[in-house]
Amino acid sequence: MTMTVKTLTGSYPVLIQRRALARAGELFRLDRRVLVVTDDGVPASYARAVASACRDALVVTLPRGEGTKNLDSFRALLSTMAEKGFTRTDCVTAVGGGVVGDLAGFVASAYMRGVDFYNVPTTLLAQVDSSIGGKVAVDLMGYKNLVGAFYPPRAVLIDPDTLDTLSDRQFACGLAEAIKTALIRDAALFDRIEKGDPRRDAEEIIAASLAVKKAVVEADEKEGGVRKILNFGHTIAHAIESETDFGLLHGECVALGMIPFCGESVRPRLIGVLKKAGLPTTLSWEGDALVEAMRRDKKKQGDAITVVRVDTIGDCRLVEMPFDQLERIVRGVKL
Amino acid sequence: MTMTVKTLTGSYPVLIQRRALARAGELFRLDRRVLVVTDDGVPASYARAVASACRDALVVTLPRGEGTKNLDSFRALLSTMAEKGFTRTDCVTAVGGGVVGDLAGFVASAYMRGVDFYNVPTTLLAQVDSSIGGKVAVDLMGYKNLVGAFYPPRAVLIDPDTLDTLSDRQFACGLAEAIKTALIRDAALFDRIEKGDPRRDAEEIIAASLAVKKAVVEADEKEGGVRKILNFGHTIAHAIESETDFGLLHGECVALGMIPFCGESVRPRLIGVLKKAGLPTTLSWEGDALVEAMRRDKKKQGDAITVVRVDTIGDCRLVEMPFDQLERIVRGVKL
Numbered sequence: 001m002t003m004t005v006k007t008l009t010g011s012y013p014v015l016i017q018r019r020a021l022a023r024a025g026e027l028f029r030l031d032r033r034v035l036v037v038t039d040d041g042v043p044a045s046y047a048r049a050v051a052s053a054c055r056d057a058l059v060v061t062l063p064r065g066e067g068t069k070n071l072d073s074f075r076a077l078l079s080t081m082a083e084k085g086f087t088r089t090d091c092v093t094a095v096g097g098g099v100v101g102d103l104a105g106f107v108a109s110a111y112m113r114g115v116d117f118y119n120v121p122t123t124l125l126a127q128v129d130s131s132i133g134g135k136v137a138v139d140l141m142g143y144k145n146l147v148g149a150f151y152p153p154r155a156v157l158i159d160p161d162t163l164d165t166l167s168d169r170q171f172a173c174g175l176a177e178a179i180k181t182a183l184i185r186d187a188a189l190f191d192r193i194e195k196g197d198p199r200r201d202a203e204e205i206i207a208a209s210l211a212v213k214k215a216v217v218e219a220d221e222k223e224g225g226v227r228k229i230l231n232f233g234h235t236i237a238h239a240i241e242s243e244t245d246f247g248l249l250h251g252e253c254v255a256l257g258m259i260p261f262c263g264e265s266v267r268p269r270l271i272g273v274l275k276k277a278g279l280p281t282t283l284s285w286e287g288d289a290l291v292e293a294m295r296r297d298k299k300k301q302g303d304a305i306t307v308v309r310v311d312t313i314g315d316c317r318l319v320e321m322p323f324d325q326l327e328r329i330v331r332g333v334k335l
Numbered sequence: 336m337t338m339t340v341k342t343l344t345g346s347y348p349v350l351i352q353r354r355a356l357a358r359a360g361e362l363f364r365l366d367r368r369v370l371v372v373t374d375d376g377v378p379a380s381y382a383r384a385v386a387s388a389c390r391d392a393l394v395v396t397l398p399r400g401e402g403t404k405n406l407d408s409f410r411a412l413l414s415t416m417a418e419k420g421f422t423r424t425d426c427v428t429a430v431g432g433g434v435v436g437d438l439a440g441f442v443a444s445a446y447m448r449g450v451d452f453y454n455v456p457t458t459l460l461a462q463v464d465s466s467i468g469g470k471v472a473v474d475l476m477g478y479k480n481l482v483g484a485f486y487p488p489r490a491v492l493i494d495p496d497t498l499d500t501l502s503d504r505q506f507a508c509g510l511a512e513a514i515k516t517a518l519i520r521d522a523a524l525f526d527r528i529e530k531g532d533p534r535r536d537a538e539e540i541i542a543a544s545l546a547v548k549k550a551v552v553e554a555d556e557k558e559g560g561v562r563k564i565l566n567f568g569h570t571i572a573h574a575i576e577s578e579t580d581f582g583l584l585h586g587e588c589v590a591l592g593m594i595p596f597c598g599e600s601v602r603p604r605l606i607g608v609l610k611k612a613g614l615p616t617t618l619s620w621e622g623d624a625l626v627e628a629m630r631r632d633k634k635k636q637g638d639a640i641t642v643v644r645v646d647t648i649g650d651c652r653l654v655e656m657p658f659d660q661l662e663r664i665v666r667g668v669k670l
Contacts, residue, residue: 110484140417149444
């Protein structure tokens with residue numbers, strides 16, 4: 001299926017289809033110089049499939065992992081484009097997970113104040129979450145996504161077949177974001193994940209998750225209001241994530257981060273789904289360390305934080321909460 | 336006077352008035368954390384005047400000059416904001432010339448994907464040119480403005496009294512851009528500069544120049560079409576500028592760059608005005624070096640370049656030109 005996402009200044013198509021990787025040349029305008037950015041955790045054949053559709057591709061393979069998403073990589077990619085004589089009418093294509101998409105998108109946004117950006121997310125997390133919405137960024141000084149832009153892609157290609165090479169742990173991390181999306185807006189999607197086989201249903205899960213995200217980001221492109229509901233579970237998730245001692249991945253932290261902000265009737269079903277997905281539901285943590293990490297969280301606005309609560313599956317509300325109340329919740333919940 | 340510039344997503348006011356520096360607190364929302372960026376070529380009293388109107392100001396004074404406008408400064412300012420706990424609702428204010436405005440604006444555009452940006456241009460060049468239009472950037476690998484964004488300010492404050500401390504050479508550089516603007520769109524402004532005393536008439540010259548620029552950038556915010564007319568004189572200017580052996584400033588290069596693209600009837604009057612302003616009108620140059628520098632120019636699009644021609648004062652046209660024709664013009668004109 002193809003979805004069209006509207007932005008403040010235009011729109012872009014998102015193709016979700018098995019075997020779509022072979023169709024990159026139809027969806028993207030690749031008859032020009034193309035910087036193809038990928039990482040060494042992504043099967044090289046995916047970037048090669050895109051490159052083979054380009055008139056003049058330059059493939060850059062970065063080291064995998066969040067550590068790559070920084071200003072040094074940003075500078076290195078921009079320098080490469082300058083050295084190779086990329087012009088304003090050339091473009092950048094990301095092939096990989098969220099790290100590659102966020103970094104390559106920020107590079108595209110900044111090179112000559114913006115060249116066309118195409119995204120081929122190849123992890124479930126990137127497919128259900130970061131592939132649309134136009135948020136691009138790199139990390140700085142340990143703060144995630146501290147430096148970036150709102151820069152919509154020209155088009156997004158999602159091939160669920162790329163998930164065949166994704167580890168179960170990585171697949172589960174993507175599913176955590178789909179579960180989040182289901183909880184805040186789509187009870188039927190929650191049922192599907194709860195009862196079905198998510199690997200088999202990947203195409204439908206991606207489409208349903210993106211339908212929710214599309215509606216939300218179209219209503220609030222710059223994250224001034226309703227878009228905050230997408231942060232469900234993320235206030236604590238970011239804090240857990242920044243305490244790297246836990247060695248948890250983003251989706252695993254989101255899984256844990258949702259639990260304290262669900263109503264009593266929702267929590268058992270959520271925990272059941274998380275367990276089925278192979279996601280963590282308990283954590284031995286240091287309350288103080290988490291509270292401290294939350295204080296540093298970039299979404300902090302003065303002394304109050306907006307948190308998202310889910311008391312009924314498929315529905316949510318924003319709650320402005322003084323920091324000390326949030327602190328009590330974090331210390332009080334036994335994960 | 337106050338001018339309102341419309342953008343794709345909103346609008347911002349530009350106040351042009353002598354002694355306006357003392358009114359920063361009225362025009363800008365400064366009851367928050369404010370990063371005030373300036374450089375050591377700007378009288379410190381200007382940044383102090385702005386800082387004194389802020390609830391919580393942090394003044395950063397950078398070394399003057401184009402060398403400051405790079406990714407290292409970008410990172411350093413972002414890191415400072417992170418260290419000091421700047422949030423999404425805090426802001427950045429530039430007090431200085433184009434280097435400070437371009438750098439601080441790019442920092443504001445990127446910190447947490449964008450915080451409010453205010454601009455107080457204190458050189459004539461910045462006042463008549465870069466203060467509106469929303470183009471922010473830093474240089475990379477010797478390429479001017481290679482990395483940046485389109486990011487409109489929230490408000491601009493122009494106090495022509497700040498020009499009292501500007502050297503005659505710097506004043507002339509700003510006047511070169513005003514002359515450019517007059518040539519492409521405003522014959523009356525050309526007459527005023529030709530016959531009057533530009534220092535005395537600074538407020539009117541700034542207002543007239545910005546009125547033209549406002550009309551052009553409103554029609555073409557992202558530089559896809561008519562905005563290119565603002566590049567009049569700049570194709571060669573950038574090339575001359577990058578040959579640093581000449582030791583010329585940007586405005587001086589623009590002055591020289593306009594001459595080959597004027598019609599025969601315009602050229603003598605232009606040269607007269609440039610001489611009166613103290614701007615260069617001749618240059619011993621190496622044609623080959625300039626042609627080579629032009630090839631590297633970032634505005635290059637494939638093999639053809641769009642140049643701007645003025646055959647009647649106040650009027651101009653865009654001409655698509657193969658690179659070798661441009662080369663003949665550059666080699667042929669005796670400056």
